[in-house]
Amino acid sequence: xxxxxxxxxxxxxxxxxxxxxxxxxxxxxxxxxxxxxxxxxxxxxxxxxxxxxxxxxxxxxxxxxxxxxxxxxxxxxxxxxxxxxxxxxxxxxxxxxxxxxxxxxxxxxxxxxxxxxxxxxxxxxxxxxxxxxxxxxxxxxxxxxxxxxxxxxxxxxxxxxxxxxxxxxxxxxxxxxxxxxxxxxxxxxxxxxxxxxxxxxxxxxxxxxxxxxxxxxxxxxxxxxxxxxxxxxxxxxxxxxxxxxxxxxxxxxxxxxxxxxxxxxxxxxxxxxxxxxxxxxxxxxxxxxxxxxxxxxxxxxxxxxxxxxxxxxxxxxxxxxxxxxxxxxxxxxxxxxxxxxxxxxxxxxxxxxxxxxxxxxxxxxxxxxxxxxxxxxxxxxxxxxxxxxxxxxxxxxxxx
Numbered sequence: 055x056x057x058x059x060x061x062x063x064x065x066x067x068x069x070x071x072x073x074x075x076x077x078x079x080x081x082x083x084x085x086x087x088x089x090x091x092x093x094x095x096x097x098x099x100x101x102x103x104x105x106x107x108x109x110x111x112x113x114x115x116x117x118x119x120x121x122x123x124x125x126x127x128x129x130x131x132x133x134x135x136x137x138x139x140x141x142x143x144x145x146x147x148x149x150x151x152x153x154x155x156x157x158x159x160x161x162x163x164x165x166x167x168x169x170x171x172x173x174x175x176x177x178x179x180x181x182x183x184x185x186x187x188x189x190x191x192x193x194x195x196x197x198x199x200x201x202x203x204x205x206x207x208x209x210x211x212x213x214x215x216x217x218x219x220x221x222x223x224x225x226x227x228x229x230x231x232x233x234x235x236x237x238x239x240x241x242x243x244x245x246x247x248x249x250x251x252x253x254x255x256x257x258x259x260x261x262x263x264x265x266x267x268x269x270x271x272x273x274x275x276x277x278x279x280x281x282x283x284x285x286x287x288x289x290x291x292x293x294x295x296x297x298x299x300x301x302x303x304x305x306x307x308x309x310x311x312x313x314x315x316x317x318x319x320x321x322x323x324x325x326x327x328x329x330x331x332x333x334x335x336x337x338x339x340x341x342x343x344x345x346x347x348x349x350x351x352x353x354x355x356x357x358x359x360x361x362x363x364x365x366x367x368x369x370x371x372x373x374x375x376x377x378x379x380x381x382x383x384x385x386x387x388x389x390x391x392x393x394x395x396x397x398x399x400x401x402x403x404x405x406x407x408x409x410x411x412x413x414x415x416x417x418x419x420x421x422x423x424x425x426x427x428x429x430x431x432x433x434x435x436x437x438x439x440x441x442x443x444x445x446x447x448x449x450x451x452x453x454x
Contacts, residue, residue, distance in 0.1 A: 064185050069178050069411020069424075076394035077405045085398050088437035090425045091407040093228065093376065095293040097348060099334070100341050103292060106333030110326065118325045120317040122148020122301075126332040130301065133335055137260065139273045139284075145303055147313055148323045152258050152287030152300035153179060159283045159302060160187035162312035163252050168219040170254070173204060175378060175412035175419055177228045177256070192218075193414045198380055198422065201369040202230040204238045210245055220252035221245065223272075226259040229412045229424040230378050231371020233263055236270050243275040253278060256285040258300075259374040261342065262349055267372065273303070280306045290375075291345075292334045297327035349375050352427040352434060359438035360425075363445060365452075368425075375427050378409050378419075384450035386410065386423050392448060399443040402436065421452075 077087050121127070127143040134141050149155040156179075164170070166188030172180060174193035184191045192213045196202040210221075221242060225234045234242075246253045255272035263269050272282045287300035302313055317323075353370075357377060360368045365382030383389040387408035397403055409422035427434060445451060 061185055061188075066178065066181055066185075066411070068182075069407045069409075072411075073390060073394060073405060073407075076391060080394045080398075080403060084401065086402045087394070088402065088404045088429065088433060088440065090427075090429070090437060091405045093290065093374075093426045093428060094295055095290060095375070095428050096430065097293050097345050099293045099330075100337035102336045103294065103330040103334035107326065107330050110329060115325055117322040118148075118328060120320075120322055121314060122146070122323050123328050123332065126328050129332055129335050134273075134303075137269065137271060139271055141273075141303065144310070145305055147302045147310060147317060148328060149300040149302055149317075150320070150323050150327075151289065151298040152256065152285050153183070154320075154323075155285045155287075155300045155302040156180065156254070156256065157183045157186060158313045158316045159252075159254055159285065159309075160184060160189055161316055162309055163254075163283065164189040164219050167217060169213075169215070169217045170220045170222050171210060171213050171218065172222045173202075173227075174414060175202075175229050175409055175422075175424075176222075177224055178411050180222060181414065189219075190217075191222075191414060195415060195418070196230075196232075198367070198369060198378060202227065202232040202378070204234065204241065207241050207245065210241075214245075214249055218249065218251065220254055222254040222256070224256040224259075225270075225272075226263060226371075226373025228256075228259065228374050229376050229407075229409065230369075231374045231376050233265060233267060233372035234270065235267060239270040239272075239275060243278055246275075246278045246281050251281065253282050254285065255282060258285065258287040258290055261291045261346065262375055263373045264350055264353060265372045282306075283309060288331045288334065291342075292331070292337065293345075294327075294330065294334065297330050298324050299327040299331040349427070352429075352431055353377075355431045355434050356425065356427040356438070359435065363438070363442045365445065376424055377427070378412075378422050378424050380422050382445065382452045383421055383448060384452055386419070386421055388450060389444075389448055390423065392450075393444050397444050397447060399440045402440050404437050404440050404444065 127146045284303040289295040368379040371377045406423040409419035413419040
């Protein structure tokens with residue numbers, strides 16, 4: 055039988071989804087599984103978007119333009135202006151989710167063998183997209199003890215060589231919830247300018263910032279406008295993960311021209327998704343406020359609850375709706391599997407994402423998990439009680 059490709063062998067399994075078969079088996083045994091593993095919001099999609107879906111009045115569901123509907127892109131410019139990001143419609147290319155935007159950015163800006171510097175832990179699929187593009191991710195470590203703050207500029211410069219082409223950040227960060235400070239963003243800007251790098255900035259969680267510190271977009275950084283490629287998506291802010299609508303944004307005309315070749319090759323972004331996403335831009339201020347307030351409450355519930363469990367530590371995430379927590383276990387991946395295969399408390403168990411899958415450094419994050427606070431507070435409280443019982447019963451527990 056022919057071998058599969060080296061690229062396929064290298065492609066990592068998702069730490070978020072790879073335990074899904076075990077969760078399915080647990081449910082078949084009658085257990086209730088609290089899903090803390092995946093950033094799938096449970097809050098309602100804006101009614102404006104749902105109304106657009108219910109009332110689609112078309113005779114043909116046709117291809118859309120490869121760059122996305124102009125009406126949607128023009129409407130998006132007004133959305134970004136609220137965040138002091140000034141664009142015209144041609145700066146925006148609509149993609150099939152933020153994932154396609156990252157992939158097309160890599161394919162358009164990087165050659166096989168080129169390197170991207172990424173702070174770790176990082177969203178696991180960045181590695182998958184890099185492998186798809188033939189690029190290599192070089193990680194720079196951040197630590198839970200320091201709240202995942204960026205290291206000094208010298209640590210970045212140690213990694214820069216003739217193959218370095220880009221820095222990639224996620225701000226606010228998935229999986230840590232960290233929000234980059236103005237000083238850190240200026241540090242990144244100076245590196246990008248000094249070494250003439252691309253800055254890929256994934257900013258899909260900008261709505262969810264829980265601190266008085268400002269949101270500093272890569273598009274706010276002066277002097278590197280042509281270097282910035284911004285990644286965005288409606289999945290999280292509107293609870294619209296399933297419509298698969300994202301955006302790639304850049305002032306760099308050469309990059310846009312290259313990206314459009316890949317867009318044309320895949321024909322068009324989702325038609326129905328764009329109709330829903332465009333309508334969702336009319337969501338009320340009340341919708342945004344209610345969603346934000348709910349996540350603030352959930353964050354407090356989860357972080358307070360985690361840090362009350364003996365041996366568990368989580369820094370306070372400043373954005374997004376994730377945290378990375380350190381557990382008193384020998385191996386968090388084994389613990390997460392055990393929770394689904396060998397444990398239950400009153401017919402319940404928890405599913406979490408082993409944080410080691412968000413690191414590329416061997417052994418890093420071995421005793422950590424990523425937890426998404428996308429459940430209501432009552433379910434979060436029950437999940438925390440189940441997690442406490444699981445840690446008490448786990449054979450591989452370590453000293454707190």
